[in-house]
Amino acid sequence: MTTHSIGIIMNGVTGRMGTNQHLSRSIVAIREQGGVTLPNGDTIMPDPILIGRQEKKIKALAEKYGVARWSTDVDAALADPYNVIYFDSQTTVMRAESLRKAIRAGKHIYTEKPTATSLEESLELARLAREAGLKNGVVQDKLFLPGLLKLKRLVDSGFFGTILSVRMEFGYWVFEGDWQPAQRPSWNYRKEDGGGIIVDMFAHWRYVLDNLFGEVRSVSCLGVTHIPQRVDELNQVYEGTADDAAYATFELEGGIIVQANSSWVVRVDRDDLLTIQVDGTEGSAVAGLRECKTQHRVQTPKPVWNPDIPNPHSFREQWQNVPDNMVFDNGFKVQWEMFLKHVVADQPFKWDLFEGAKGTQLAELGLQSWKERRWIDIPELPL
Template sequence: MVTHKIGVIMNGVTGRMGTNQHLIRSIVAIREQGGVELANGNTVIPDPILVGRREARLEELAASHGITRWTTNLEEALADDYNQIYFDSQTTVRRAEGIRKAVAAGKHIYCEKPTATNLEEAIKLSELATEAGLKNGVVQDKLYLPGLMKLKRLIDSGFFGEILSVRMEFGYWVFEGDWQEGQRPSWNYRKEDGGGIIVDMFPHWSYVIQHLFGTIRSVSCIGATHIPKRLDEKGETYKATADDAAYGTFELENGIIVQANSSWAVRVNRDDLLTVQVDGTEGSAVAGLRDCKVQHRVNTPKAVWNPDIPNPFKFQDDWLDVPENQVFDNAFKVQWEMFLKHVVADEPYDLDLMEGAKGIQLAEIALQSWEERRWVDVPKVKNKVNA
């Protein structure tokens, strides 16, 4: 059996998401388990080189996790033939430039979403990677959350009968920064820096809806900036110019109606930070990040409306948990393993930059719907190289 080491350029992993999900819980975890096993019994071990602008932070991060390679010089990392994969989790406004440089250097591309600040740029990046013959992928982690994987299992089994509607609730209260420090970076709330919950979350809803429920035909969305002023990392007040909440309705080509509320200005009174309720003719389910519960047609109680007496029902008790039946790994790590297998062993992989472009398209259409206060149809997105 052969062990393949593959150099991975990790640009922007000093940020919250890059450090926790991609470096520690994915790449470091893969290295600690001895790599990724291929179908032929060989093993792939990622060898990361950390890239960023803060030298002291890179050195500290590398030392903390047994990584020997780091640099503030991206061009130097790209020039090294040992590094075959370029990963980008920088802020959105910097991502396209990094990907373009990596494509020019002949590196396979894996990146966070959104892949660019606009649809035209996102499609161009996909075309450049395709023309160069490079393998490419975009993070679509929520497909591998245990709760949504259980939900997919129910869909594939025919549990719901005909699916009628989907209700998605996402969000939590992000502190303003005055009496308690905000738990998200301040750029998230500045439109000029690529912030906003629509551009952040609608690319997620794009792939979740598409892979679980069907193709989106049209969108109606209204956004809001509920908290107009916040305090940044230095304790200075700034004006929030980006949306911190969005309320969307999606009509699918198969007739399913999906409603998705996303907010950083909502206090949580539900089972999880994300819940997805699916209602069908034969049964219903509510999935969170890890758990999923169901209520079949034959177990549906008869609800009675009577506001004159205390509610006699405990509605939550009428649902059953979907069993685990398998071991669920970290969603980001699962996708990293898939992409490594794709690069080294050419295993199938379809979550590419073109899929990422679809997410940006949905965000742009949602913003257009909000601005024009109307339903907007979703046209098909095409990569000219593969059209």
């Protein structure tokens, strides 16, 4: 039995997602479980080097999680042949150039999304990695949420019959930063820094819709900046130049209609921060991050509109929960394990930089639809 020690450059892990999901709950968790086991009994052991611009901050992070290697010099880390994977969770505006450098250095690429600030740049990165013969992947974390895995189980079983429509509600109230600190960094609300909910969330909606229900064929989108001023981490007032809410309709292959509301200025009155309702001829389902419930056609009640009497139905009690039937691990960790197996053992991994470019494409066309106030068809990407 062989242990394959894999050097991983982790750039940008001092941010919220980088620290919590990719470092703590993925790479550190994989190390603590003894690595990733391959079918032949070999083990993959990730050996991260944490990269950051602030020495004090990156050193403290390494000490907290027991990571031996850290640096502020990304070029030195890229020059070290021991490091074979480059991972990026920096802000979007910094990502593309960092990925180019990593590709030139011959590193396999695993990255957060969006992969770049434009479709042209996202496609360029995908082509550069392909031409260099490098393995590459993009984080598609929501596909591995328990609620969406249960929803996929229902789709694959034919539970819905013909799927007619999908309704997605995502978001929560992000405090403005004056009387309570904001839960998200201020750059999210500045267009010039790569912010905006369309750029952020449409990259997610593309892979969710493509993988669960069918390829996205067209989009109609209205973006809004509901909160014009916010207060940043230094208690300074700044202008919100990016959209903080988006109201979109997508048409998928097969004529499925998707209505998707994404908002950082909505107060939650639903089962979860993200809910996806799927309606089909044979049944319906509503999935959240972890749970999923169904209503089959034979269990569907027969309400009648009558505003003159109290509502006789308790609608939420008329659904059945989909059982877990398995142990669900952290979705980010699951995908990290898959990518490590892809690099070391050449196991399949379909979510590459070209798939990531599709998310950038949908965000661009969503912004264009908003600007031009019209439906826009989604063209095939030139691979």
